[in-house]
Amino acid sequence: MKEGPDIAQLGALIGDPARANMLTALMAGGALTASKLAAEAGVTVQTASSHLKKLESADLLIQRKQGRHRYFALADDDVGALLETMMGLAARRGLTRTRTGPKDPALRKARVCYNHLAGELGVALYDGLLASAMLDEVDGEPVLTEAGRERMMQFGIDLAALETQRRPLCRSCLDWSARRTHLAGSLGQTLLSRFESLGWARREAASRVVHFTERGETELLATFCRQDQNSHGNRSQRIMRDT
CATH class of the missing domain: 1.10.10.10 (Winged helix-like DNA-binding domain superfamily/Winged helix DNA-binding domain)
Structure with missing residues (x-):
């Protein structure tokens, strides 16, 4: 057996x-x-x-x-991450639902993945954090750097409170639509909540769609995705242009 x-x-x-x-x-x-x-x-x-x-x-x-x-x-996060990974595999293998509608582009741009931001804006956020050295990757998982800690505290994130939780502060999650990584973990969840409290974004009722205001999207990119013209920056810009 x-x-x-x-x-x-x-x-x-x-x-x-x-x-x-x-x-x-x-x-x-x-x-x-x-x-x-x-x-x-x-x-x-x-x-x-x-x-x-x-x-x-x-x-x-x-x-x-x-x-x-x-x-x-x-x-918990593990179940959410598993489902998002399975959605990504299904999409890459062509195992998609035949019913599509106007919400599909909105889901691809920004959505909730269990409790954090996913979609094109979620991937752009992750790439921006890497390119600006606020995140580093160790053994394939994101780690907040000292520069990142300083920026998050300036942004109103209580890192000390997050680090008392049993959940990891930062965690990678494979985005099913962009087929790239976005930020999960307690920091990913808290950032999405912060975007909402600032009025940058709102969740659509009875949906996974997250709507960013024009100002909110501009502020998100300016705050976390300000980059030199390197590989991460180029990738993020391509993601933002593609639908």
Whole structure:
């Protein structure tokens, strides 16, 4: 008998179309009721409850109770990163949904990936941080430099509070649409919240889309993506031009 992690069990859990739709709906970073998830999956509430129990028992989801209502959310960053990676692989292999619409370009430009910024602007942010030496990569993972720490504190980020958390401060996440890296971890989440509090961006209700104002996009690029004309800068500029 083979020993080790059971990817077949994990694949079966995520691979069911109804459960996949539920997990995708939760990639917006919020918590949804069983009835809302049932609607997302196109199944009855009773059937949805059965699916949710399986996902919860595998620690892919967590349940939150508020009064008489129960809400479900992705368990942690690992689940969100796995789903984003699977979306990227599906896109690269041509395994895409046939239904497209006006939200598709908006999703590609800026969206929530569980709790942090993804899409073209998310990748441009990551490239800008690297090119300006605010981030470094060690063994393939991002590390905040001293220059980066100074800039983040100037931007109103409480790094001391973030570093008390069990989650990593910086983490790479493969962007499914840009097929490049964007910033996850507690810093990625806090930056997105900061962009919203400054009025630079807002999340679209019941969607993963993040809308940046013209001023907000300009400020984002000026604050974090000011670069010399090097490889990172050129890549970021190409990302911003392409759709």
